[in-house]
Amino acid sequence: MDPDAVAKAFVEHYYSTFDTNRSTLSNLYQDSSMLTFEGQKIQGSTNIVAKLTSLPFQQCKHSITTVDCQPSGPSGGMLVFVSGNLQLAGEQHALKFSQMFHLMPTTQSSFYVLNDIFRLNYA
């Protein structure tokens, strides 16, 4: 499958899961996964999902502006670089963000997130 198509499919799946059923993001992380969220470092699926489900907003919607991807090396990994907007319910203005994922293949022909770095883009 075309890597760009794989990256796009992953991104769509990730953000629609985030926006509709945030706790099931645990399927996309493993014990070795790392998240840096606005500078805070978190390791492992349980801690990562705890952080994401405890963010101070209930409803949100990610709108994706750009998706770039590159293979990361011989292990079959893929780097995905996303920019977009995050609209929180009740907020007038959307927040701009950038996010980087390093996806690694699973034995079930899927991907999990090994590295995840999220930053808001302030004006």
Next chain:
Amino acid sequence: MYKLQEEMEEQVEMVGRAFVEHYYHLFDTDRSSLASLYHQSSMLTFEGQKLQGVDDICAKINQLPFDKCHHFISTIDTQPSSFAGGITVFVSGSLRLMCEEHPLRFSQMFHLIPTPQGSFYVQNDIFRLNYG
């Protein structure tokens, strides 16, 4: 066990920061010497345009339509990637071009791979401007 992990994290962070400072210093003062940081296998995606290999990457960077520029770095985040000793670095900042009134905001991601000489090269590089 935790102490070792903390030390490793600090090491990764130090390497990431040192690399970023070096990279943008070269970019801003001696752009053609960035060739030392890329290999034949390196990939750059610059505002959506895909380039591969040190020659094409440096040609692109050297041809960018400005002579002088200065990168100001706001944030640097680092994590070890799985590739033995590899490091992912995520940078945000602003890029000031001479003769332009307003700086451009950007985000950039590097995947650094260790060299046998104890240094790092850029295997993956993705650059995007952040429009307001």
